[in-house]
Amino acid sequence: MLKNGKSVLLDVNSRRYYCQVELAMDLLGGKWKGVILWYLQGDTLRFTELRKRIVTISEKMLIRELRELEKAGLITRKVYPEVPPKVEYSLSDFGQTLAPLLSAVSDFGMSYALKFGQQVEE
Amino acid sequence: MLKNGKSVLLDVNSRRYYCQVELAMDLLGGKWKGVILWYLQGDTLRFTELRKRIVTISEKMLIRELRELEKAGLITRKVYPEVPPKVEYSLSDFGQTLAPLLSAVSDFGMSYALKFGQQVEE
DNA sequence: CCGCATCCGGGAGGATACTG
DNA sequence: CAGTATCCTCCCGGATGCGG
Numbered sequence: 001m002l003k004n005g006k007s008v009l010l011d012v013n014s015r016r017y018y019c020q021v022e023l024a025m026d027l028l029g030g031k032w033k034g035v036i037l038w039y040l041q042g043d044t045l046r047f048t049e050l051r052k053r054i055v056t057i058s059e060k061m062l063i064r065e066l067r068e069l070e071k072a073g074l075i076t077r078k079v080y081p082e083v084p085p086k087v088e089y090s091l092s093d094f095g096q097t098l099a100p101l102l103s104a105v106s107d108f109g110m111s112y113a114l115k116f117g118q119q120v121e122e
Numbered sequence: 123m124l125k126n127g128k129s130v131l132l133d134v135n136s137r138r139y140y141c142q143v144e145l146a147m148d149l150l151g152g153k154w155k156g157v158i159l160w161y162l163q164g165d166t167l168r169f170t171e172l173r174k175r176i177v178t179i180s181e182k183m184l185i186r187e188l189r190e191l192e193k194a195g196l197i198t199r200k201v202y203p204e205v206p207p208k209v210e211y212s213l214s215d216f217g218q219t220l221a222p223l224l225s226a227v228s229d230f231g232m233s234y235a236l237k238f239g240q241q242v243e244e
Numbered sequence: 245c246c247g248c249a250t251c252c253g254g255g256a257g258g259a260t261a262c263t264g
Numbered sequence: 265c266a267g268t269a270t271c272c273t274c275c276c277g278g279a280t281g282c283g284g
Contacts, residue, residue, distance in 0.1 A: 001229045004164040005175070008232070012239030018177055020231030021160040021224070022153075027234065028227075029151050031144075031257075038143040042126040047266050053127070055140055058258055063267060073238065084265045085264085097233065101226035102143070105150075107123045108223050109142030110130070112149065115216065116195065117134030153277075169246055180278055185247060206245045207284085 027072050028101075032057055032065045037095070038102050040075060044090040074098065149194050150223075154179055154187045159217065160224050162197060166212040196220065 002008070007019035017023040028034055032054070039045065039053050051062060066089060069075045074095035080086040091098070113119060124130070129141035139145040150156055154176070161167065161175050173184060188211060191197045196217035202208040213220070235241060 001225070001232060003225075005161040007160070007175075008235075009242040010231075010235045010239055011242050012235055016242075017231075017235075019157050019160065020235060021156045021228050022231070023235060023239075024227045024231035025151075025153065025156040028230075029147075029153065029156075031147065031151065034143045034147045034151075035141050038129070038141065039127040053129075059267070060259090060269095061257060064257090079266095082265095083264090085267080087266060094237065098230060101223070101230050103123070103125075104223035104226045105146045106142050108150075108220060109132075109139075109144070109146035110123060111219065113130075113132045113134055113139075113142060113145060117132055117145075120131040120133050120138075181247070182249095182279090183277060186277090204245095205284095207247085209246065 027074075030065070032061055033069060034102070034105055036062075036065055036069065037074065037091070037098060038106060040089060040091050040095075041099065041102055044088050047087050047089070050089065069095075149196075152187070154183055155191060156224070156227055158184075158187055158191065159196065159213070159220060160228060162211060162213050162217075163221065163224055166210050169209050169211070172211065191217075 002020065007021070010017040010020060010023055012023060015026075017026070028037070035054055035057075036050065039050060045053075047062070047066075050066075051057065051059070054062065066075065066077070070077050074092055076090050076092045076095075078088045078090070080088070124142065129143070132139045132142060132145055134145060137148075139148070150159070157176055157179075158172065161172060167175075169184070173179065173181065176184065188197065188199070192199050196214055198212050198214045198217075200210045200212070202210070
């Protein structure tokens with residue numbers, strides 16, 4: 001894989017990216033996608049279960065981000081034809097390859113908090 | 123470090139985060155910060171050199187993001203008192219710890235492009 | 245060379261109410 | 265339960281022009 005500041009020119013979804021990091025941030029950026037993917041790590045969760053874990057997200061944002069992640073091929077949406085409805089979200093096979101990335105992001109968040117903030121006791 | 127979908131409650135810069143990933147995305151999110159950090163990996167660059175590498179960024183965004191990264195303690199800004207001015211940006215010691223994260227992001231961007239897009243020959 | 249000031253549009257993101 | 269639909273606000277990000 002590429003090292004240091006090396007980058008390549010890419011065309012994906014009829015969009016041009018001048019750096020692979022730019023593409024990655026376009027797919028994973030924003031306020032919520034990383035958090036959603038983190039909670040889906042190793043877990044299959046229903047819509048409401050996700051809502052409960054990500055306490056501050058609105059329904060609109062959660063469903064929008066889930067749709068985009070599905071469109072990007074990173075998560076799988078499974079619908080059970082029942083009443084009341086049951087929908088389960090999980091990482092796709094390709095989404096599983098995000099494991100090292102998500103670990104690195106989580107680790108960075110923790111070490112930043114340890115350095116500059118406080119962990120809150122509940 | 124934390125695994126899977128585990129998260130902690132954090133207070134940083136008088137802001138509350140309900141997940142360490144949320145904090146990390148707040149620090150590194152947006153369109154440009156990841157790319158800037160990627161180019162500063164192993165390199166010390168002047169303002170204009172950064173502009174040349176990130177062809178599509180505007181001056182306003184570049185300077186804004188650089189300021190925020192500096193405030194977050196991830197990069198160092200060194201000013202040489204000369205005429206004409208000379209300013210160099212580099213990763214701080216703490217910013218260096220982003221190496222595995224940036225590698226994972228770059229790798230993911232590349233593998234996504236290989237799977238869903240094309241690399242463009244110049 | 246390295247910025248800052250200003251104006252502007254669009255979309256991210258939130259709040260609330262409603263539905264199959 | 266798992267979403268839609270609507271309305272609204274804010275600020276990201278672009279474009280342009282100036283200044284030490």
